[in-house]
Each structure stands twice: as structure tokens, then as C-alpha cells.
Amino acid sequence: xxxSDKKMRKKKEDILLSAIKVVNKKxxxxxxxxxxxxxxxxxxxxxxxxxxxxxxxxxxxxxxxxTEATSDIVDxxxxxxxxxxKLLNMIKTxxxxxxxxxxxxxxxxxxxxxxxxxxxxxxxxxxxxxxxxFDETIVKGIASGEFVSEDPVLTRxxxxxxxxxxxxxxxxxxxxTINEIQEIYAASLLKLLK
Amino acid sequence: xxxSDKKMRKKKEDILLSAIKVVNKKxxxxxxxxxxxxxxxxxxxxxxxxxxxxxxxxxxxxxxxxTEATSDIVDxxxxxxxxxxKLLNMIKTxxxxxxxxxxxxxxxxxxxxxxxxxxxxxxxxxxxxxxxxFDETIVKGIASGEFVSEDPVLTRxxxxxxxxxxxxxxxxxxxxTINEIQEIYAASLLKLLK
Amino acid sequence: xxxSDKKMRKKKEDILLSAIKVVNKKxxxxxxxxxxxxxxxxxxxxxxxxxxxxxxxxxxxxxxxxTEATSDIVDxxxxxxxxxxKLLNMIKTxxxxxxxxxxxxxxxxxxxxxxxxxxxxxxxxxxxxxxxxFDETIVKGIASGEFVSEDPVLTRxxxxxxxxxxxxxxxxxxxxTINEIQEIYAASLLKLLK
Amino acid sequence: xxxSDKKMRKKKEDILLSAIKVVNKKxxxxxxxxxxxxxxxxxxxxxxxxxxxxxxxxxxxxxxxxTEATSDIVDxxxxxxxxxxKLLNMIKTxxxxxxxxxxxxxxxxxxxxxxxxxxxxxxxxxxxxxxxxFDETIVKGIASGEFVSEDPVLTRxxxxxxxxxxxxxxxxxxxxTINEIQEIYAASLLKLLK
DNA sequence: AATGAATGAGGATTCATTCAT
DNA sequence: GATGAATGAATCCTCATTCAT
Numbered sequence: 001x002x003x004s005d006k007k008m009r010k011k012k013e014d015i016l017l018s019a020i021k022v023v024n025k026k027x028x029x030x031x032x033x034x035x036x037x038x039x040x041x042x043x044x045x046x047x048x049x050x051x052x053x054x055x056x057x058x059x060x061x062x063x064x065x066x067t068e069a070t071s072d073i074v075d076x077x078x079x080x081x082x083x084x085x086k087l088l089n090m091i092k093t094x095x096x097x098x099x100x101x102x103x104x105x106x107x108x109x110x111x112x113x114x115x116x117x118x119x120x121x122x123x124x125x126x127x128x129x130x131x132x133x134f135d136e137t138i139v140k141g142i143a144s145g146e147f148v149s150e151d152p153v154l155t156r157x158x159x160x161x162x163x164x165x166x167x168x169x170x171x172x173x174x175x176x177t178i179n180e181i182q183e184i185y186a187a188s189l190l191k192l193l194k
Numbered sequence: 195x196x197x198s199d200k201k202m203r204k205k206k207e208d209i210l211l212s213a214i215k216v217v218n219k220k221x222x223x224x225x226x227x228x229x230x231x232x233x234x235x236x237x238x239x240x241x242x243x244x245x246x247x248x249x250x251x252x253x254x255x256x257x258x259x260x261t262e263a264t265s266d267i268v269d270x271x272x273x274x275x276x277x278x279x280k281l282l283n284m285i286k287t288x289x290x291x292x293x294x295x296x297x298x299x300x301x302x303x304x305x306x307x308x309x310x311x312x313x314x315x316x317x318x319x320x321x322x323x324x325x326x327x328f329d330e331t332i333v334k335g336i337a338s339g340e341f342v343s344e345d346p347v348l349t350r351x352x353x354x355x356x357x358x359x360x361x362x363x364x365x366x367x368x369x370x371t372i373n374e375i376q377e378i379y380a381a382s383l384l385k386l387l388k
Numbered sequence: 389x390x391x392s393d394k395k396m397r398k399k400k401e402d403i404l405l406s407a408i409k410v411v412n413k414k415x416x417x418x419x420x421x422x423x424x425x426x427x428x429x430x431x432x433x434x435x436x437x438x439x440x441x442x443x444x445x446x447x448x449x450x451x452x453x454x455t456e457a458t459s460d461i462v463d464x465x466x467x468x469x470x471x472x473x474k475l476l477n478m479i480k481t482x483x484x485x486x487x488x489x490x491x492x493x494x495x496x497x498x499x500x501x502x503x504x505x506x507x508x509x510x511x512x513x514x515x516x517x518x519x520x521x522f523d524e525t526i527v528k529g530i531a532s533g534e535f536v537s538e539d540p541v542l543t544r545x546x547x548x549x550x551x552x553x554x555x556x557x558x559x560x561x562x563x564x565t566i567n568e569i570q571e572i573y574a575a576s577l578l579k580l581l582k
Numbered sequence: 583x584x585x586s587d588k589k590m591r592k593k594k595e596d597i598l599l600s601a602i603k604v605v606n607k608k609x610x611x612x613x614x615x616x617x618x619x620x621x622x623x624x625x626x627x628x629x630x631x632x633x634x635x636x637x638x639x640x641x642x643x644x645x646x647x648x649t650e651a652t653s654d655i656v657d658x659x660x661x662x663x664x665x666x667x668k669l670l671n672m673i674k675t676x677x678x679x680x681x682x683x684x685x686x687x688x689x690x691x692x693x694x695x696x697x698x699x700x701x702x703x704x705x706x707x708x709x710x711x712x713x714x715x716f717d718e719t720i721v722k723g724i725a726s727g728e729f730v731s732e733d734p735v736l737t738r739x740x741x742x743x744x745x746x747x748x749x750x751x752x753x754x755x756x757x758x759t760i761n762e763i764q765e766i767y768a769a770s771l772l773k774l775l776k
Numbered sequence: 777a778a779t780g781a782a783t784g785a786g787g788a789t790t791c792a793t794t795c796a797t
Numbered sequence: 798g799a800t801g802a803a804t805g806a807a808t809c810c811t812c813a814t815t816c817a818t
Contacts, residue, residue: 011798027307029223033792044792046799054792109362113221154370154378157363158356165355168303176348184348191385198780205781226808240782242810399777415695417611421813432813434778442813497750501609542758542766549747550740556691557739564736572736579773586801593802614787626788628803636788 012050014040016064019057024103028058028114059119065104066126069097073133083141084190090134091163091189092182098166099178109164131156138193147193159189206244208234210258213251218297222252222308253313259298260320263291267327277335278384284328285357285383286376292360293372303358325350332387341387353383400438402428404452407445412491416446416502447507453492454514457485461521471529472578478522479551479577480570486554487566497552519544526581535581547577594632596622598646601639606685610640610696641701647686648708651679655715665723666772672716673745673771674764680748681760691746713738720775729775741771 018039022031033044033054051057076089097105108127115123134156141147149155163185170181212233216225227238227248245251270283291299302321309317328350335341343349357379364375406427410419421432421442439445464477485493496515503511522544529535537543551573558569600621604613615626615636633639658671679687690709697705716738723729731737745767752763 027221027223029221030307032790043800045794045801048793049798113219113224151378154375155382157359158379158382161356161359161362162352163355164359165351168355169351181348184345185352188349188352188386191388192382194385202780227810228808237783238809239784239811243781248809415609415611417609418695420811431779433780433815436814437777501607501612539766542763543770545747545751546744546767546770549744549750551743552747553739553743556743569736572733573740576737576740576774579776580770582773590801615789616787625804627790627805630789630791631802 008050012060013064015047015050015057016061020061020065020103020107023058023061024106055114055116055119058114059123062107062123063126065107066123066130068104069108070126070130070133072097073130077133077137082146083137083144084146087134087137087141087147087193088186088190090137091159091186094160094163095166095182095185096178098163099170099181102167102170105164105167131160134160141193149193155192158192162189202244206254207258209241209244209251210255213255214259214297214301217252217255218300225252249308249310249313252308253317256301256317257320259301260317260324262298263302264320264324264327266291267324271327271331276340277331277338278340281328281331281335281341281387282380282384284331285353285380288354288357289360289376289379290372292357293364293375296361296364299358299361325354328354335387343387349386352386356383396438400448401452403435403438403445404449408449408453408491408495411446411449412494443502443504443507446502447511450495450511451514453495454511454518456492457496458514458518458521460485461518465521465525470534471525471532472534475522475525475529475535475581476574476578478525479547479574482548482551483554483570483573484566486551487558487569490555490558493552493555519548522548529581537581543580546580550577590632594642595646597629597632597639598643602643602647602685602689605640605643606688613640637696637698637701640696641705644689644705645708647689648705648712650686651690652708652712652715654679655712659715659719664728665719665726666728669716669719669723669729669775670768670772672719673741673768676742676745677748677764677767678760680745681752681763684749684752687746687749713742716742723775731775737774740774744771 015036019031019036021039022035025031026035033047036057037044037047047057051060072093073090076086076093079086079089081089097108108130135152138147138149138152138156142149142152166181166185176184209230213225213230215233216229219225220229227241230251231238231241241251245254266287267284270280270287273280273283275283291302302324329346332341332343332346332350336343336346360375360379370378403424407419407424409427410423413419414423421435424445425432425435435445439448460481461478464474464481467474467477469477485496496518523540526535526537526540526544530537530540554569554573564572597618601613601618603621604617607613608617615629618639619626619629629639633642654675655672658668658675661668661671663671679690690712717734720729720731720734720738724731724734748763748767758766
């Protein structure tokens with residue numbers, strides 16, 4: 001059963017990816033089961049073989065996205081270099097997400113209506129885990145004398161907020177390349193820790 | 195008929211305010227006409243006496259909110275003081291909105307699904323007008339030597355983004371008062387222009 | 389109270405005329421009270437001062453139309469001339485109605501959904517009264533040797549049916565004038581009685 | 583998948599037949615999706631699996647009816663016999679429709695509110711196609727010396743009009759049988775071409 | 777005599793969900 | 798595993814009707 005197990009996992013992931021696409025275009029309420037299925041050349045009925053219901057799909061979308069993003073950020077944290085270098089990497093990674101995986105990213109930062117209390121808390125908890133990685137690096141940087149901040153959490157909020165806003169205005173054919181944006185943001189936002 | 199005219203205007207405003215509340219809780223798609231009406235002890239049918247349809251209501255919500263906010267920001271701009279002082283005021287005003295009028299504010303920063311091309315453009319245009327007020331002050335400050343920035347628009351994006359994120363984490367009974375947040379953000383974000 | 393009585397009668401008639409217009413454009417179900425009122429620069433609420441409800445308005449429309457048409461046909465019948473001449477006049481009158489008062493006419497020949505059993509019977513009865521005038525003239529013509537028909541009622545049905553169909557194809561700027569149509573139809577249809 | 587295809591086609595036809603019944607009783611506006619579904623022991627929601635919307639159903643009703651009727655008339659045209667015999671057959675066929683398929687027939691002769699310009703034109707075009715079959719036979723009959731008419735189209739209008747009116751007065755238990763009506767009408771109406 | 781405002785019932789449409797096959 | 802078909806609850810919207818003023 002290993003094989004069919006893998007197939008199922010793969011299919012589930014496909015469905016989640018399709019759902020992410022649709023949800024980002026139409027919002028969680030606007031996205032229909034049919035939309036999600038159509039993208040995969042399936043019929044909506046089939047989705048219920050893999051997921052309990054729509055709510056479940058949307059929830060697992062958030063879960064998947066946050067897990068993936070957190071993993072990437074942890075990689076930055078575990079790399080070599082000073083805390084400043086690590087934070088710069090984290091910032092660049094986050095920005096790359098915001099721009100290149102706009103859809104996934106959007107899901108990360110919008111809590112989204114539709115969830116039960118329990119599910120919402122779980123999502124918010126994961127989001128917090130993600131943010132804590134930034135905090136840890138900042139705090140270490142303060143301890144090592146690289147950074148200065150009276151309120152590290154508030155500063156992190158500013159940094160993340162500034163970056164999250166990017167996907168509101170970024171356009172693929174705009175004046176700045178992704179690289180330029182990454183550099184400018186990284187350089188500027190570090191000022192907040194000086 | 196001035197009187198009945200005023201009454202109608204008042205009622206329309208009441209409906210818009212109710213709609214803002216509901217939309218912020220449930221999103222534009224989740225909000226039902228019944229929800230909006232219930233808040234005002236009306237029946238959904240009555241709403242159609244004042245507005246053409248749901249889309250119309252949601253659109254006018256955005257319009258109202260953006261008009262009000264822009265007016266407040268313009269007041270800051272037209273006040274006395276240096277450009278730095280003016281920008282500080284604008285930042286504090288924006289933060290006050292983000293916190294105290296969370297509902298209205300949310301509507302300002304989320305474009306929201308549901309609109310026609312024309313309507314969406316109109317809203318985005320108004321949003322841009324609002325942002326331009328910040329740009330103007332920043333540019334004047336650069337000219338007068340108060341500020342430094344290689345890319346004023348990008349810097350403004352960071353500043354606004356950082357502030358807009360506040361409503362994602364602010365809780366009424368948190369550790370910081372509104373005043374403290376305003377002061378810390380204002381002081382910190384100005385670093386981006388130094 | 390004679391004066392206000394007249395005013396009321398006039399207003400009622402205006403409303404019925406407006407209703408006829410609207411019903412003919414949109415059908416009895418498609419016509420709304422607002423449509424009927426708008427034509428007269430009134431508000432729909434006011435209609436209820438003059439009529440019990442919509443059904444009542446539509447019913448009285450039919451009544452008015454049939455009364456008027458019957459009166460005109462009776463005039464033909466009471467005129468001078470042979471029965472053939474009288475029937476020719478009746479045919480021409482009916483055709484003039486079908487063309488010039490298309491709206492009124494339509495109401496005469498469509499029973500129209502929406503009525504109660506009682507009302508429908510009343511309308512059908514009036515419609516029958518109208519048709520009987522044709523029958524009377526035909527029967528007299530047979531008696532006098534002007535006409536020949538094995539089944540006068542069936543022949544009358546053919547004649548009326550042929551004429552009623554005119555309003556389905558007649559166009560104001562068509563090839564035939566009203567006069568020509570009247571003449572051709574009158575001459576042709578009389579063949580059915582020869 | 584030929585099988586399921588057939589099933590769908592059958593179901594669609596059933597729905598159209600039910601719709602025809604209901605529309606004839608209550609008119610196109612009065613007929614509700616629920617009415618149409620109830621007849622088939624379905625729920626209104628199911629109808630949308632087969633048709634886009636109500637308008638679509640009503641339109642296809644007309645299409646179906648006109649296609650069927652035209653086919654029958656073409657059969658008459660393609661049969662053996664003189665033009666007079668062919669026209670007699672067409673008249674009898676048309677009358678049979680008017681009486682036995684009153685519901686279908688009604689739909690043929692009432693354009694009905696509710697359609698878009700495009701759809702209405704399409705229906706009127708089909709109706710015209712049907713009428714042209716009569717014209718053709720009449721014209722051929724004139725050419726062969728069987729018929730006489732100064733204006734064949736106008737004469738055809740009278741013939742069709744006379745027949746269409748039948749369904750306004752025909753009652754199943756009336757004095758005349760269908761056969762008698764067919765004979766009397768056919769004999770009488772031919773006089774219009776003599 | 778008229779109207780502004782409100783209502784509520786009804787109807788079209790959408791869509792998540794179910795289930796037999 | 799997948800789907801065709803059906804369902805019914807929810808939602809937007811319309812409109813005849815009412816009534817205080």
C-alpha cells in the first residue's frame with residue numbers, strides 16, 4: 001500500500017495547490033469546489049474522496065503553506081554567518097515568497113474568514129511560530145551587539161509588515177527587479193535595528 | 195424636501211456603517227444582506243430601497259472610508275510645522291485609524307473580490323490618492339534636507355506596510371497603549387528616511 | 389362631490405390606459421405597479437387609492453377595452469345598409485383596432501393568466517358578447533340570402549381569427565397601408581360566406 | 583459514454599415538455615422553476631444541471647416545438663399529389679397541432695416576453711421558416727393554375743390566422759370532432775385561393 | 777390624495793454535499 | 798477511485814402590498 005499511499009498524498013497536494021490558486025483569485029468564499037476540481041480535470045464530487053469538506057481543504061492549504069515557509073526560514077536560521085547576515089537572508093527569503101509565491105503568501109498573511117475557533121487558533125499559532133524565528137535571530141543579534149532595539153517584537157512587526165505589503169503593489173513588469181527590491185528592503189529595514 | 199433628503203442620507207450612512215462592520219467580520223462574500231439589515235433592525239428587502247444591490251453597498255463602503263481617511267490626512271498636511279512634524283502627524287493619524295477604526299481601515303487596505311473592473315480601478319485610484327499625500331510630504335522633506343531617501347515611493351511603501359500590519363496583531367488589552375505604539379512607530383519609521 | 393367624482397373617474401382611466409401600455413410591452417406578470425405608476429408620474433403606493441390591487445387593475449383594463457370595442461361594433465350594426473355592408477364595416481373596424489390600437493386589441497384577444505375563475509369567466513363572457521354581434525349580422529345575412537354558410541359560428545371564428553392575427557405581422561412601415569389591408573381582408577374574408 | 587449521453591438528452595427533453603405544459607398554463611413569467619421541476623418529481627436545483635437558466639429552458643422549448651412542427655409540415659410538402667392536396671394536408675396537420683398539441687402550439691404562435699433580442703430574432707426566424715412552407719405550396723399552386731391570389735403572403739396570413747385562433751375556442755367535448763373541424767376549415771379556407 | 781418607507785413572501789440561482797454505480 | 802446526478806439550504810433580488818403621515 002506504499003504506492004497507493006504516495007499517490008493519494010500526491011493527489012491531495014495537487015488539490016491543495018489548485019485550491020490555493022483559486023482561493024487567491026476569488027477569495028475563500030468565492031472559490032467553489034467546482035473551480036478547484038476543474039483545474040485538475042476532476043469533478044467536484046471526487047474531492048470528497050480526499051478531503052472531508054471544503055473547510056478542510058482551505059484549512060490544509062494554510063497548513064501546507066505555513067509549514068513550507070517556516071521550513072525555508074529555519075534553513076536561513078541554521079546557515080552560517082552573523083546574525084545580521086542571517087536576518088538579511090530571512091528578509092530576502094520572505095520577500096521572494098511575497099513576490100514569487102504571491103498566492104501562497106497571501107494565504108499566510110490573511111487569516112481568512114470561514115474557520116472554526118479551533119482551526120483559526122491553530123493557524124494563528126503556526127503563523128506565530130514563523131514570526132518567532134525572526135524574533136530569535138533579532139534577539140541573538142541584540143545579545144551579540146549587532147542590533148539595537150528597545151522592543152524587538154515590535155520591530156519585527158514593522159519589518160514583517162513592511163514586507164507583507166509588497167504583494168499589494170508589486171507588478172511583474174514594474175521598474176524594480178526582485179533583486180533590487182530585496183536589496184533595498186534589506187538595507188532599509190535593517191536601519192530599524194540600528 | 196430638504197428634510198427627507200437628509201433622512202435618506204443618514205439612513206444610507208447607517209447602512210454603510212453596518213455593512214462595514216459585517217464585511218470586516220465575514221468578508222465581502224460572507225456578509226449577507228440579511229446580516230447588514232439585521233444590525234439596523236431592518237429587513238433585507240428595505241436595503242434595496244436605498245441601494246441598487248449588494249455590490250453597490252460594498253463599493254460605497256470603500257468610497258466612504260477612503261474619502262474620510264484622505265480628508266484626515268490632508269488636514270495633517272495642511273497643518274503647521276516642518277515636513278518631519280507633518281509626516282509624524284500623518285503616521286500617528288494612520289495608526290490611530292488602524293487601531294481605533296479597525297473595521298474602516300481594513301476596508302481601506304483590502305481591495306476585496308466582488309468588484310467590476312471599473313469599480314476596482316476607482317477604488318485603487320482613491321487608495322493611490324491617499325498614498326500620494328505621504329509621498330508629497332516625503333519629497334518636500336527631501337528637498338528641504340530633512341529626509342534622505344533614494345526611492346521615496348519605496349520608502350513610503352515600507353512605512354505604510356509596517357503600519358497597516360498593526361491591525362493584525364493589536365489587541366485592546368495588550369501591553370502597549372495606542373500612544374506608545376504611535377510614538378514607537380513614528381520614531382522608528384522615521385529612521386527609514388535618515 | 390360631482391367634481392371630485394369626475395376627477396377620480398378620469399384618474400382611474402389614466403391608470404388603466406397606462407396599465408394597458410405596460411402590460412402590452414411586458415405582459416401581465418412582467419408589468420409592475422411601479423411601471424404603471426411611473427408613466428403617470430405617480431408612485432406605486434398611490435395606485436392603491438384607486439384600485440384594490442394589481443389584479444383589479446388588469447381586470448378593469450380588459451373590461452374597459454372590451455366595452456369600448458363592443459360599442460364601436462354595435463355602432464356598425466346599427467348603421468344603415470345591407471347586412472353585407474354592415475359586416476364589411478365591422479371587419480374594417482375590427483382591423484383598425486388590431487392595427488391602430490394594438491395594445492388595446494392585444495388585451496381583447498389574450499385571455500391572460502392571473503385571473504380568478506370568476507374574473508376570467510366574466511372576461512370570456514364579454515368577449516363572447518362582442519363576437520355575437522358578428523354572428524347576428526351573419527345570421528341575418530343568411531336569412532336575407534346575402535350570405536351562405538353551413539356553420540355561421542365556425543365561419544365567424546375563421547374571420548375573427550384571420551383578423552386577430554394581423555397584429556402579429558403588421559409593421560407601420562410595411563408595404564401595405566391600413567386601408568389596403570382593410571380592403572383586401574374584407575373582400576377576401578367575405579368569400580368565406582359565399 | 584453514448585448511453586449516459588442519451589439519458590441526458592432524454593432528461594432534457596422531459597424537462598422541456600414539462601416546461602411547455604407549465605408555461606402554457608401560467609405564461610412564461612408565471613411559470614416557476616419549481617413548477618417545472620415538480621411535474622417531473624425533481625427539485626428546482628436539479629434543473630440547473632441540465633440548463634443554464636430559466637431563459638435557456640424557455641428558449642429551447644420554442645426551438646423544439648418549431649423544429650418538430652416544421653418537420654411535419656415539410657413531410658406534407660414532400661408527399662404526393664397536387665398542390666391543392668398538399669395544402670389541404672398542411673392545413674389539416676396544422677389544425678391537428680392546434681388542437682391536439684395545444685400546449686406546443688401555443689408556444690409556436692406566442693412570441694412571449696422574456697427573450698433577449700438575439701433569441702427573439704432566432705425564434706421569429708424559425709417561425710418564418712415554417713410559414714414559408716405554406717407560401718411555397720401556394721405559389722406553386724398559383725403557377726399551376728390551381729390557386730388564385732393577388733397577394734399570396736397575405737392570403738397565407740389569413741389562413742394561418744384563422745387556424746391559430748382555433749385553440750382559443752376549441753373544447754374537447756364540443757359539438758364538432760377534430761375531423762369535422764379539419765374538413766370544414768380546409769374546405770372553407772381554400773375558398774380564399776379561388 | 778399622495779407618498780415615502782418598509783415589509784415579507786416568492787422566485788431565480790448557486791453550491792457544498794451526498795451517494796449509487 | 799471517480800463521477801454523474803440530485804438535492805436543499807442559502808442568498809440575492811423583486812415586487813405587490815401596507816400604512817403612517
